Amino acid sequence: MIYFIKHTEYVKIGYTNEINNRLSQLQVSCPIKLCILGLIEGTVEDEYTHHLKFKHLHSHGEWFKHTQELDEFIETLTRDLMWKHGFDKHESTIIGVIKSCRLQKNLSMEELGEKLGVTKQAIMDMETRDAQGRISVNSIVKALHTMGYKYQHRAI
Numbered sequence: 001m002i003y004f005i006k007h008t009e010y011v012k013i014g015y016t017n018e019i020n021n022r023l024s025q026l027q028v029s030c031p032i033k034l035c036i037l038g039l040i041e042g043t044v045e046d047e048y049t050h051h052l053k054f055k056h057l058h059s060h061g062e063w064f065k066h067t068q069e070l071d072e073f074i075e076t077l078t079r080d081l082m083w084k085h086g087f088d089k090h091e092s093t094i095i096g097v098i099k100s101c102r103l104q105k106n107l108s109m110e111e112l113g114e115k116l117g118v119t120k121q122a123i124m125d126m127e128t129r130d131a132q133g134r135i136s137v138n139s140i141v142k143a144l145h146t147m148g149y150k151y152q153h154r155a156i
Contacts, residue, residue, distance in 0.1 A: 002042035015047040024097040027133035039081035096130030
């Protein structure tokens, strides 16, 4: 799917198969809460088409200036995928990578806590910090490793 994520006066136009994981990855390295403006079905080729369409607004990488023109385009998009993935029109409900993976494994907070040797409250706090982008990479790696995942943090 193609996503439009706002950061201050910029919008990232990107492609992903897992929007919650992608949003969490971006949020971890960003001190400002990111906001999903829109989601649409699409491929990597469609992402490139959108990059070309807004080439005149390009800032760097996949980031574009947040203008009225871009806002008006995003407003024309269907809200189906936003709703399907739990994002309200005005507020992104961020689910962190830890919670997303825990839910994929059908683990309760208690079960993950037992595996990590911590309480349910500690898991709840960890997931909250993860969703807010206020968690260390080491904590993410440890939790994901416990659930059988490998975490790769990259800068390209």
